[in-house]
Amino acid sequence: DTEVTQTPKHLVMGMTNKKSLKCEQHMGHRAMYWYKQKAKKPPELMFVYSYEKLSINESVPSRFSPECPNSSLLNLHLHALQPEDSALYLCASSHQSAWSTYNEQFFGPGTRLTVL
Amino acid sequence: GENVEQHPSTLSVQEGDSAVIKCTYSDSASNYFPWYKQELGKRPQLIIDIRSNVGEKKDQRIAVTLNKTAKHFSLHITETQPEDSAVYFCAATGNTPLVFGKGTRLSVIA
Numbered sequence: 054d055t056e057v058t059q060t061p062k063h064l065v066m067g068m069t070n071k072k073s074l075k076c077e078q079h080m081g082h083r084a085m086y087w088y089k090q091k092a093k094k095p096p097e098l099m100f101v102y103s104y105e106k107l108s109i110n111e112s113v114p115s116r117f118s119p120e121c122p123n124s125s126l127l128n129l130h131l132h133a134l135q136p137e138d139s140a141l142y143l144c145a146s147s148h149q150s151a152w153s154t155y156n157e158q159f160f161g162p163g164t165r166l167t168v169l
Numbered sequence: 170g171e172n173v174e175q176h177p178s179t180l181s182v183q184e185g186d187s188a189v190i191k192c193t194y195s196d197s198a199s200n201y202f203p204w205y206k207q208e209l210g211k212r213p214q215l216i217i218d219i220r221s222n223v224g225e226k227k228d229q230r231i232a233v234t235l236n237k238t239a240k241h242f243s244l245h246i247t248e249t250q251p252e253d254s255a256v257y258f259c260a261a262t263g264n265t266p267l268v269f270g271k272g273t274r275l276s277v278i279a
Contacts, residue, residue: 086266095258095269096213109266143212156201156262160212 057161059144065167068134074164076127076144085127086158087119088143096143096160102127134168141165171196173261175270182249183278190273192259193241199263202235202242207272208255216257217244249277 057078066072076085084103088096101109102121110119116138118130127144144161172195182188194202200221205213219226219233219242226233232245242261246253254277259270 093256093272095272098266101266156267157203157215157218158267159215160205162212 057144057146057159059142059161059164061164062162063165063167065169066131066134067169068136070134071130071132073131074129074142074144074166076129076146076161077125078146078159078161079125080146080159081124082146082148082159083124084147084149084156085121086145086147087117087127087129088145088160090141090143090163100129131166134166136168139166139168171199171261171263171265171268173259173268173270175259175273177273178271179274179276181276181278184249184251186249188244188246188249188253188275188277190244190257190259190275191241192243192261192270193239194261194268195240196261196263196265197237197240199261201262202233203260203267204233204244205258205260205269206255207258213258246275249275251277251279253277 060075086101087099090096098111099113100119105121116133120128141163143163145158147156147158175192203218206216207213217231217233219235230247235242256272256274258272260267
């Protein structure tokens with residue numbers, strides 16, 4: 054399996070809801086990432102996990118809570134989001150550590166999130 | 170930290186012509202430079218990359234060049250086709266996670 058998969062593809066939620074995004078890869082990658090992408094903008098890094106440990110949190114609000122249950126899975130728990138959090142949420146994975154010299158990041162298809 | 174500038178922001182070419190997208194970076198410690206293609210509603214897809222010990226790399230109609238002294242790298246697409254229409258992002262990394270350029274929207278006109 055040479056792909057990163059994400060579920061769900063689309064998610065609509067209210068500001069009081071709690072939901073989770075899921076990401077999975079079976080390439081043996083030990084670094085996994087969450088990005089947020091707004092329309093016509095580049096991906097914006099949110100979190101990095103390296104060997105199942107959170108190594109980078111780019112000052113993301115606590116209403117976003119990441120979790121890495123094992124080396125193949127990455128979750129993003131959402132609670133009390135705001136309409137401005139509506140975006141495409143991308144998961145990615147790469148070999149070795151989070152920013153080793155010869156890194157190649159592979160992206161999942163993303164979850165299109167709409168917050169009402 | 171690293172800063173990546175990408176130009177142009179939009180580019181229109183006739184089918185069959187070449188397209189060139191240029192990026193500059195600021196951190197001399199950066200040593201890996203990937204290029205991603207993102208079609209509308211789809212994921213960024215790694216199309217080619219170059220490492221700092223190489224000056225040029227080619228894969229069929231796509232090539233990337235790197236000038237470490239000037240801190241710039243470029244994507245060259247020859248014989249463009251309508252399916253090359255997409256947003257292209259350059260990125261750079263060394264000791265920190267990828268830093269992306271702002272993207273170039275390429276339109277190939279048939």
